[in-house]
Amino acid sequence: MENTYVVIMAGGVGSRFWPYSTSQKPKQFLDILGLGKSLIRTTFERFSSHVAHDRIFVLTNANYADLVQEELPELEMNQILLEPMMKNTAPCVLYAALKIHEINPQAKLVVVPSDQLILQQDLFIQTVETALQEAEEDVLVTIGIQPTRPDTGYGYIQFDKNENQAQVKSVIQFREKPNLALAEEFLASGNFVWNAGIFVWRTDALIQAFQRFKPELYDVFAEQLNQYGSASEQQYINRCFEQCESISIDYAILEPSKNVKVVLATFDWSDLGTWGSVYTHVEKDSDLNGKIGAVFTENSANCMIRISPEKQAIVVGLNDYVVIEANDKLLIAPLKEEQKIKEWVAELSKQ
Numbered sequence: 001m002e003n004t005y006v007v008i009m010a011g012g013v014g015s016r017f018w019p020y021s022t023s024q025k026p027k028q029f030l031d032i033l034g035l036g037k038s039l040i041r042t043t044f045e046r047f048s049s050h051v052a053h054d055r056i057f058v059l060t061n062a063n064y065a066d067l068v069q070e071e072l073p074e075l076e077m078n079q080i081l082l083e084p085m086m087k088n089t090a091p092c093v094l095y096a097a098l099k100i101h102e103i104n105p106q107a108k109l110v111v112v113p114s115d116q117l118i119l120q121q122d123l124f125i126q127t128v129e130t131a132l133q134e135a136e137e138d139v140l141v142t143i144g145i146q147p148t149r150p151d152t153g154y155g156y157i158q159f160d161k162n163e164n165q166a167q168v169k170s171v172i173q174f175r176e177k178p179n180l181a182l183a184e185e186f187l188a189s190g191n192f193v194w195n196a197g198i199f200v201w202r203t204d205a206l207i208q209a210f211q212r213f214k215p216e217l218y219d220v221f222a223e224q225l226n227q228y229g230s231a232s233e234q235q236y237i238n239r240c241f242e243q244c245e246s247i248s249i250d251y252a253i254l255e256p257s258k259n260v261k262v263v264l265a266t267f268d269w270s271d272l273g274t275w276g277s278v279y280t281h282v283e284k285d286s287d288l289n290g291k292i293g294a295v296f297t298e299n300s301a302n303c304m305i306r307i308s309p310e311k312q313a314i315v316v317g318l319n320d321y322v323v324i325e326a327n328d329k330l331l332i333a334p335l336k337e338e339q340k341i342k343e344w345v346a347e348l349s350k351q
Contacts, residue, residue: 003106004132006047007096010040010060010068010114011083015342016274019329020306028114029067032278034292034306039272040114041071047110048074050125057081057100058114059092078229084238090252091244093199094210094221095237101203102228108135109206111199117281119268127265131200134168134261140209140254141200142171144193144262145269150183153273153339154194155250159262161191171260174250193264197271199249209253217252220244274338275322279304289315304335 014027021027028040035042040058047056053074060068062082069080081099083092093111100107110128118124131141144157155176159169174195178186186192210218220243227236254260270277282290282304289297293307298316305323307313315323322338324331331341 001050001129001132003104004051004108004110005055005057005100005104006051007093007100007109007111008040008043008056008058008114009089009092009111010058010064011086011092012115014115015345016338018324018341018345019331020324020326022327025067026064027272029064029071032115032272033117033282038071039116040068043112043114043116044072044074046118046121046124054079057096059083059096061086082234082237084241087241087244087246089249090214090217090247091221091241093206093249094217095240097203097206097210098221098225099228099233101207102225105204107203108132109199109201109203113197113271115272116196117268117270117272123267124265127263127267128198128200130167131263134263135200135202135205138205138208138259139201140205140257140260142254142260142262143196143198143200143265145196145265147187147192147194150180150187151194152177152180152183153277154271156183156186156192157195157262158186158189158192159264167264169262169264171254171262174255193262194269195250196265196269199254206253209257213256214247214252217244217247274341275304275306275324276335276338279322279335302335 010028012026013023014021017027021030029038031038044056057079058068058075059081062084065080065082081096097109100109127143131143134141155174157174158172160172163169220240224236227233270281272278279290282292284290287297287301289300289303289305291305293309294312295305295307296314300315300318302320303315303318303323305315307325311325313325320335322331322333322335
């Protein structure tokens with residue numbers, strides 16, 4: 001992976017994991033699965049044996065700088081890129097690309113979320129290496145996950161199934177999270193994959209794409225390139241974020257670009273976006289309850305239950321529920337309604 005740099009995106013607040021995840025310590029800094037490591041630590045270790053530590057960067061909210069240092073003490077402070085405010089993914093990815101391009105004009109970026117579950121490590125690295133090979137050309141590369149069900153919680157990528165190459169396909173279009181009927185159509189068509197939010201590209205190719213499709217955003221961050229790596233970099237970046245629009249990398253660059261390819265991946269993957277996705281991956285008892293902590297259940301089945309280490313819980317007579325206790329707060333809700341957690345938390349904050 002010569003000239004490869006990894007950018008871990010760790011700025012989200014993880015509100016769907018309330019009450020365990022909070023704005024003070026969101027899910028990427030937590031051991032969501034009860035494995036003894038935070039999600040961001042797991043993501044770092046996924047690459048650390050393949051990419052030198054000084055070529056791994058983290059994009060995060062300025063409020064989380066200390067949390068990143070605590071979880072990843074191998075990184076120097078100049079490898080932790082701080083967003084002063086949330087402006088979606090395009091501005092922060094452009095920031096990282098310009099900074100790393102100043103360090104190494106031959107650089108390639110692997111941009112990954114900090115909070116995904118990826119099993120089959122060797123297969124994952126092979127997939128990334130394939131993407132890096134494709135990025136030798138002036139191509140923007142993304143990774144798509146073969147769908148196993150008509151999931152309405154993921155974005156989709158449609159690819160050209162008439163191309164001969166088995167694993168790498170040209171992208172036809174990106175599609176937002178569909179309703180169930182549309183998701184079933186996507187699955188039946190055979191040429192849609194889940195958008196994993198993992199991107200691979202040369203810094204120069206990405207910068208050129210910004211110059212073409214989002215010149216006003218590029219101009220903001222490239223006005224003073226000599227600021228990158230300087231003592232006043234953070235002050236400069238703070239001003240850039242104040243001026244720039246809020247927009248995702250998908251809308252800004254990937255959707256209007258015609259030179260996008262997708263590598264079809266087969267490793268086991270989850271974006272761990274909800275308690276339901278955690279339930280899919282945790283060990284279950286004979287009644288298919290996923291339990292983390294000291295939990296006794298009776299006449300209960302298909303529940304996701306997580307209790308703080310110092311607490312105990314008895315759950316009786318619940319089926320298909322999520323029960324989460326953390327930070328002196330409690331969530332009890334049907335699993336099928338977990339997508340509403342963000343709304344419920346917003347309402348609770350008004351009381």
